[in-house]
Amino acid sequence: MLGKLFDYAQIEPKIIEKARIIIAQTIRENVTNKTFTITLPPPNITGSLHLGHAFTSVIQDILLRVKRQHGYVTLGQPGIDHAGIAAQIVVANQLYEKGISLQSLGREDFIKKVWSWKEQSGDMIVHQLVKLGMSIDLDRLRFTMDQDASKAVLKAFTMLYNDGLIYKAKRIVNWDPILKTAVSDLEVSNKIEPGKMWYIRYQLQQDEFIVIATTRPETIFGDQALAVHPNDERYMHLVDKEVKIPLTNRRIHIIADEHADPQKGSGIFKVTPGHDFFDFDVGKRHNLPILSIMDESACLNNEVPEDFRHLPVAAAREKVLAALAHSGLLEKTEDIVHSVPYNDRSGAVIEPMVTNQWFLETTKLADAAIRAVEDGKVKFVPDQWVHTYFEWLRNIQPWCLSRQIWWGHQIPVWYAPNGKMFCALTEEEAIQQAASYFDVAREFVPKLTQEQDVLDTWFSSALWPFVTLGWPKDSEDLKKYYPTDVLVTGFDIIFFWVSRMIMFSLYFTGDVPFSVVYINPLVRDENGQKMSKSKGNVIDPLYLMDKYGTDALRFTLTLQAIPGRDIRIGESLVECGRNFITKIWNAAKFLTIKECAYDVTFSMYSPNIVNALNKWIIRQMVCFKKQAFAHLENYRLDLFAQSIQKFLRDIFCDVYIEAIKTCDDVETKNTAISVFAEFLKVAHSITPFITEYLWEEMYSDKTMLLVEPWEYSGSIDESPDLTNFWIDVAAEIRSLYGLIGITQKSDLLVIGDEYNGFIQANEHWIKQIARLNSLQFVNKFSRDGIRFIVRGKEFCLKYSEKISVAIFDKKISTLSKDIQRLTLKIDNLQYKNAKPDKWNVDYKFREQKQQDLAKMLEIRGVMT
RNA sequence: GGUCACAUAGCUCAGAGGUAGAGCACUACGUUGACAUCGUAGGGGCCACAGGUUCGAUCCCUGUUGUGACCACCA
Numbered sequence: 001m002l003g004k005l006f007d008y009a010q011i012e013p014k015i016i017e018k019a020r021i022i023i024a025q026t027i028r029e030n031v032t033n034k035t036f037t038i039t040l041p042p043p044n045i046t047g048s049l050h051l052g053h054a055f056t057s058v059i060q061d062i063l064l065r066v067k068r069q070h071g072y073v074t075l076g077q078p079g080i081d082h083a084g085i086a087a088q089i090v091v092a093n094q095l096y097e098k099g100i101s102l103q104s105l106g107r108e109d110f111i112k113k114v115w116s117w118k119e120q121s122g123d124m125i126v127h128q129l130v131k132l133g134m135s136i137d138l139d140r141l142r143f144t145m146d147q148d149a150s151k152a153v154l155k156a157f158t159m160l161y162n163d164g165l166i167y168k169a170k171r172i173v174n175w176d177p178i179l180k181t182a183v184s185d186l187e188v189s190n191k192i193e194p195g196k197m198w199y200i201r202y203q204l205q206q207d208e209f210i211v212i213a214t215t216r217p218e219t220i221f222g223d224q225a226l227a228v229h230p231n232d233e234r235y236m237h238l239v240d241k242e243v244k245i246p247l248t249n250r251r252i253h254i255i256a257d258e259h260a261d262p263q264k265g266s267g268i269f270k271v272t273p274g275h276d277f278f279d280f281d282v283g284k285r286h287n288l289p290i291l292s293i294m295d296e297s298a299c300l301n302n303e304v305p306e307d308f309r310h311l312p313v314a315a316a317r318e319k320v321l322a323a324l325a326h327s328g329l330l331e332k333t334e335d336i337v338h339s340v341p342y343n344d345r346s347g348a349v350i351e352p353m354v355t356n357q358w359f360l361e362t363t364k365l366a367d368a369a370i371r372a373v374e375d376g377k378v379k380f381v382p383d384q385w386v387h388t389y390f391e392w393l394r395n396i397q398p399w400c401l402s403r404q405i406w407w408g409h410q411i412p413v414w415y416a417p418n419g420k421m422f423c424a425l426t427e428e429e430a431i432q433q434a435a436s437y438f439d440v441a442r443e444f445v446p447k448l449t450q451e452q453d454v455l456d457t458w459f460s461s462a463l464w465p466f467v468t469l470g471w472p473k474d475s476e477d478l479k480k481y482y483p484t485d486v487l488v489t490g491f492d493i494i495f496f497w498v499s500r501m502i503m504f505s506l507y508f509t510g511d512v513p514f515s516v517v518y519i520n521p522l523v524r525d526e527n528g529q530k531m532s533k534s535k536g537n538v539i540d541p542l543y544l545m546d547k548y549g550t551d552a553l554r555f556t557l558t559l560q561a562i563p564g565r566d567i568r569i570g571e572s573l574v575e576c577g578r579n580f581i582t583k584i585w586n587a588a589k590f591l592t593i594k595e596c597a598y599d600v601t602f603s604m605y606s607p608n609i610v611n612a613l614n615k616w617i618i619r620q621m622v623c624f625k626k627q628a629f630a631h632l633e634n635y636r637l638d639l640f641a642q643s644i645q646k647f648l649r650d651i652f653c654d655v656y657i658e659a660i661k662t663c664d665d666v667e668t669k670n671t672a673i674s675v676f677a678e679f680l681k682v683a684h685s686i687t688p689f690i691t692e693y694l695w696e697e698m699y700s701d702k703t704m705l706l707v708e709p710w711e712y713s714g715s716i717d718e719s720p721d722l723t724n725f726w727i728d729v730a731a732e733i734r735s736l737y738g739l740i741g742i743t744q745k746s747d748l749l750v751i752g753d754e755y756n757g758f759i760q761a762n763e764h765w766i767k768q769i770a771r772l773n774s775l776q777f778v779n780k781f782s783r784d785g786i787r788f789i790v791r792g793k794e795f796c797l798k799y800s801e802k803i804s805v806a807i808f809d810k811k812i813s814t815l816s817k818d819i820q821r822l823t824l825k826i827d828n829l830q831y832k833n834a835k836p837d838k839w840n841v842d843y844k845f846r847e848q849k850q851q852d853l854a855k856m857l858e859i860r861g862v863m864t
Numbered sequence: 865g866g867u868c869a870c871a872u873a874g875c876u877c878a879g880a881g882g883u884a885g886a887g888c889a890c891u892a893c894g895u896u897g898a899c900a901u902c903g904u905a906g907g908g909g910c911c912a913c914a915g916g917u918u919c920g921a922u923c924c925c926u927g928u929u930g931u932g933a934c935c936a937c938c939a
Contacts, residue, residue, distance in 0.1 A: 005901080190938095197939085213939050227939090261939080269939035278937095338938055387868055391935070491934085522933090526876090559887090560877095564869070566933085568876065576887070579901045590898030638878080642886080653898085661897055738905030743893075771896075771904090818883070825882065830919030838882070845883085 002592055002697065006585045006690050008549035015692045016130060022706055024137045026068055027075050036067035037075045037484040039465045039514070040136070041497070042144060044083035045121040046090050049128045051531065051569060052490065052523040054541035058554045058686075059520055059561055059637060060488045061134050065685035066632055068135065070709045075481050076136040077468045078129065080122050082145040084457030085179065085187075085345055088407040091117050107406045114407045118143070128542060133550050133688050135706070142468045144460040145409065152467040153460045154412045154425050156508060161413075161423040165361045166401070168413075168421070172273075172280040173400050175353035177298035178346045181404035182357050184456060185397060186495055188350050190339035199266075199331035200324060202226065202243040210243055210254075211331050213265035215338060216275070217324065218316040220245055221304040224288040225252050225271040229260035232267055246329045247320065248305055257282050274354050290354050298351045313351070358402040358411060358453065365503040366393040372502055377512045381635045382563040385491055385519050392495045399500075401456050408454030417446050462500035465513035472508075487514045490522055518635055521562060526570030544574050551687035552578035558641040558686050580645055581690055584683070587653055587676065588694045594664075596673035598699045604674050605714075612758065613663075613765050614671040616723040617656045620647070621675045625712040628682050644683050652679065655727055659765035673698070681710035722758050729790045730770035736786060736797065737771065739807050745773045749785065749796040752777040787859040789852045794859075808860045815853045822846040 038060050043053055060076060068074040091114045092102055102110055126138060142149060160166045173182040198217050201209035210226060223245050228235035235254075242251045259282055260269055273283025274292045283290060293303045300308050300316050307323070308316050324330040341350035370393050372378050373386055380386045402411060414422045414430035420437065424430040427450065434445045460467070465484050469477040483505070489498065498517055505513035524530055525537040532538065544553045556577030560567040604618045624647040631640040652675065660668050677699055684691040684705040695705045733748065748770065750759065756777065759766070763775050778796075781787055786797040822842055825831055832839045 002898095004899095190936095215938080265939040267939085276939095278939095336938090384868060388934070391867060395935085495935095528876095528932095562878075565877085572888075573876090575901075582901050583899070586899035586902085588898080593898065642878080646886090654903085657898070658896095658903095734904065735906090738893075741893075745896085768896090821883075825920075828919050831882080832919090834919065835882085842882080 002585065002589045006549065006581060008551065008689060011693050012550055012689050015689050016133070019135065019692070019704065019706055022704055023135045024139065026073060026707065027137050034072045035075065035481055036064065036072040037077065037481040038064060038486050038488065039077045039468060039484050040079060041489050042079035042081040042464065043125050044081050044086050045118045046083055046086045047121060048124045049541060051539050051541050054132055054553065055523050055557045056488050056490070056520055057129065057132055057134055058557050059518070062558060062637060062685045063486060065135055065688065065706070069681070069685065069707060070711060076134065077140060078136045078138060079142040079144065079464065079468055080125055081461060082118070082143065082408065082457060084403060084408040084454065085181070085405055087114060088405050089345055110406055131542065131545055131550060133554065144464070149460060149467050150409060152463060152472055153409045153455065155472045156463055156504070157412055157455070158423050158425055159508070160360060166358060167361070168356060168358050170354060170356050171359070172277055172352050172354050173357055174341065174350045175355065176343045176346055176348045177296065177351055178348035179405065180296045182355060182400055182402060183343055183350070184400050187343060187345070188341045189344050190341050192337060193340050195336055195338045195340070197334040197336045198321065200246060201329045201331050202246060204241060204243050210268060211266050212268055212270050214270060217320045218300065218313060219272045219275045219293070220270065220320070221248065222272045222274045222291045222293040223252055223270045224273055224283055224291060225286065226254045226268050227257040227260050227271050227282060228254060228268050229262050230256040230258065232260065232262045235268060246327070247323050255286050257285065275352050277352055280354070292354055294351060294353065357400050360399040360401050362396045362399050362503070365507055366396045368506045369393055369499055369502040372506060372512050378502060378514065379516050381516060381518045384564060385494060388491065388494050389499055393499055401459055402453040403456055404453055406454070408457060409460060411451040411453050411455060413451040414448040415451070416448055422448065458496050458500060461497055462504040463508070465501055465505060466509050482509065483511050484514045486516045486518055488518045488520055491519050492522065522566045524566050524568050526568055528568055539569070539571070548574045548578040549581060551689050552581050555580055555641060555687050558637050561637040563636070581687060583649060583653065584690055587648060587657065588698065590657055591673055591676055592698065594669065596669040598673050598677065599670050602670040602674055604671065609667065609671070611667055612723045612762055613656070613659055614668055617652070617671060617675050619716060620651050621678050622712050622716050625678065625682060625710060626716065629711050641686055644686065648679060652676070655769065659769045662764045662768045678710060681705055681708045722755060725791065726762065726766050727769070729795065730766060732788060732790050733770040733772070733797065736788060740786065740803050742799070745771050747774045747776055747798040748772050749776050749778045749781060749798065751779065751794065783862060789855050792848050792851050794855055805860060808856060812853065812856050812860065815849055815856065819846055819849050819853060822849065
């Protein structure tokens with residue numbers, strides 16, 4: 001006997017335990033060669049999972065479960081990410097709160113701290129994944145810095161290096177002065193802020209000045225030229241002349257460069273190659289020296305006049321402006337709105353700085369990645385995202401791989417004292433290389449020092465789909481599961497991750513990493529705000545699971561998996577999901593109360609089913625399964641969930657259960673419980689706990705839904721039948737009850753026809769859903785009662801009181817409108833010629849409506 | 865500046881070249897052999913605007929307006 005409500009808190013852990021072994025088995029045992037693989041995006045070890053993670057996870061789990069149910073060897077490859085900078089910040093902040101500085105701790109001890117944090121955060125993440133009902137084998141959990149992954153990363157680096165795609169260069173990069181590391185373009189986000197444009201006078205001759213507009217007056221000390229457009233007639237005479245940099249005695253030349261835009265500012269710009277990306281390029285074109293005027297914390301260095309040394313950018317700016325104003329060199333100040341580059345993770349304002357960094361040459365890799373998608377080897381769902389993907393890859397820049405932090409994969413390059421670099425998998429290998437390079441015995445090789453920089457965390461992520469399967473070894477897993485099938489992720493990491501995985505997979509394995517990229521929508525809060533800790537609108541999935549049950553959360557999320565749009569999730573939505581879980585529970589309770597016992601020998605597809613209602617629900621069920629499967633194939637998980645909800649509520653509960661309350665025959669009981677079994681199989685992938693529990697309670701404690709297939713590939717007879725007709729008649733009767741306000745059961749009068757037999761055989765359930773006392777055959781309706789029409793057939797409800805004509809007026813007016821609309825279509829000759837089939841349907845439809853209308857008018861006439 | 869979305873019921877959003885849909889909210893009724901975490905019935909829409917294609921457009925195309933996201937630029 002089932003309790004009042006589904007006790008998820010009690011049952012979920014039991015189901016998890018029961019499923020664990022089977023899940024692992026379906027992966028480990030070679031039952032079939034059909035495989036389905038998803039590499040789960042490894043969450044960062046920066047804390048616990050948020051609702052967005054839960055959302056992605058659930059979508060993946062549904063795809064996995066459905067495939068597993070249908071006999072695939074199903075691998076959801078779990079992992080967690082060391083999250084380079086992000087994790088370093090988290091742990092550094094923890095230490096800072098305890099009053100410990102990184103410097104005092106030292107690199108080695110700091111890394112130990114991060115490892116112990118990794119254990120803590122990793123455990124939390126794993127716990128959450130388990131609680132979410134992820135059908136994955138956690139024994140396969142990988143970490144981007146575990147031994148094998150680390151080896152693979154080094155291998156990948158050396159391969160790219162030996163191929164000449166990785167190089168070290170002094171370039172201008174985005175520098176984070178708080179973390180004191182380079183970051184990639186992608187990690188910089190621009191914020192629109194109010195700011196100022198200052199117009200500064202550069203002295204040309206005694207009384208002649210050139211006015212330059214800038215938002216960065218403190219960088220004038222790094223200026224190496226002023227530039228005008230070569231065709232700008234106003235300034236052609238200035239080219240090659242010299243000006244003096246304000247506040248200094250340094251003189252720079254005026255050059256001509258295409259980059260100058262005569263429309264902008266004064267048409268002349270200052271060239272500061274050390275502190276501006278464009279100026280860096282201009283400087284290169286004109287062989288200008290690069291002058292760095294800042295240190296790694298973005299304080300001015302000894303290259304600037306003494307008064308301004310060691311000041312951070314903001315303070316330096318104030319002081320420079322004051323000095324300029326004082327010497328009359330500040331022409332004017334304008335308020336403007338401009339964008340300022342920030343690093344979201346540290347909150348630092350990014351400084352373009354020239355530093356020594358490792359770069360990956362990406363052009364060729366990108367070309368291959370573009371082609372793979374163009375050729376359809378990788379599909380995006382929804383496919384609009386290919387634009388985003390192409391756009392980025394077609395304008396790709398070299399990837400700055402190096403980070404000046406401690407936590408991460410240390411770059412496998414060793415330096416000899418003379419600066420010669422040896423890229424190798426191990427130090428020993430580097431020494432060997434050095435020995436042969438210097439042509440000395442191993443013991444005479446000068447001391448080598450390893451590169452201190454670590455790799456961008458996305459470097460290891462980009463290798464993830466094949467590293468988790470054993471690469472660089474030619475492993476069995478790689479043969480079996482690679483390329484993987486689907487990647488599920490958010491659009492925000494198409495650049496960071498998706499495109500780089502495709503580039504690296506093509507380079508290292510010669511194949512695409514996956515064939516489908518399912519881009520799931522971004523989860524926002526109820527008001528459409530992005531969830532963030534600072535806004536305080538983050539919903540913890542654990543909280544929701546504890547309060548409403550995991551199935552409720554899973555169902556709610558799936559229902560929202562609408563492609564191509566952000567979704568809003570609030571607690572009230574989860575409440576609705578929970579209500580649906582309760583609905584499943586109550587339907588099951590009804591069947592057990594009715595003592596429907598599962599009979600494995602009963603076949604729903606047997607021609608021996610006699611009861612029309614049973615035939616009807618079986619047909620509905622088959623239809624539902626077909627539809628559900630089609631939605632899955634189109635990656636429309638929202639519609640998949642919707643079809644599950646609709647079938648159970650609108651068809652199984654509202655019609656079938658209501659109708660069979662008066663039927664106690666064996667066939668009906670068998671049908672009811674068998675149809676419900678099919679429902680549970682379909683619903684299982686979204687709501688694994690309640691379905692698995694009900695399966696165990698009502699059907700079998702030996703088998704699990706986890707591996708019960710349900711796809712129906714036979715054909716269905718969709719022709720309308722009398723069951724449907726009578727369900728509609730019942731609905732019409734209920735509607736009349738509602739409109740008139742009848743609360744008692746009444747009697748229905750029917751004029752006998754060739755279908756009397758059907759009515760007699762099905763009277764019990766018709767009476768039930770139409771809330772009738774009796775069904776009586778008559779030859780003619782009397783003047784009393786409520787007469788009504790359903791699809792041409794007239795009925796009469798016994799009713800002695802007078803009813804309002806308004807009820808009929810409304811029906812008459814909608815009928816008339818329908819007829820009008822249909823007539824317009826039918827009279828259209830081109831329509832008749834173009835679509836004769838449809839035209840015929842419309843014609844018959846109108847005929848029906850016209851008959852209904854005529855009868856309705858007649859009834860209305862009788863009534864008044 | 866470029867790219868991609870989006871504009872449908874009070875709200876959040878589905879939808880298909882030919883009957884406008886759901887959930888929530890709202891109104892009325894209701895403990896009929898599961899279910900008040902419920903049921904039954906009901907009200908509510910020039911499907912942003914303007915053109916075009918079509919026999920027919922809310923749906924396809926173009927433009928306009930508005931909203932959002934991303935990329936780039938920012939002397």
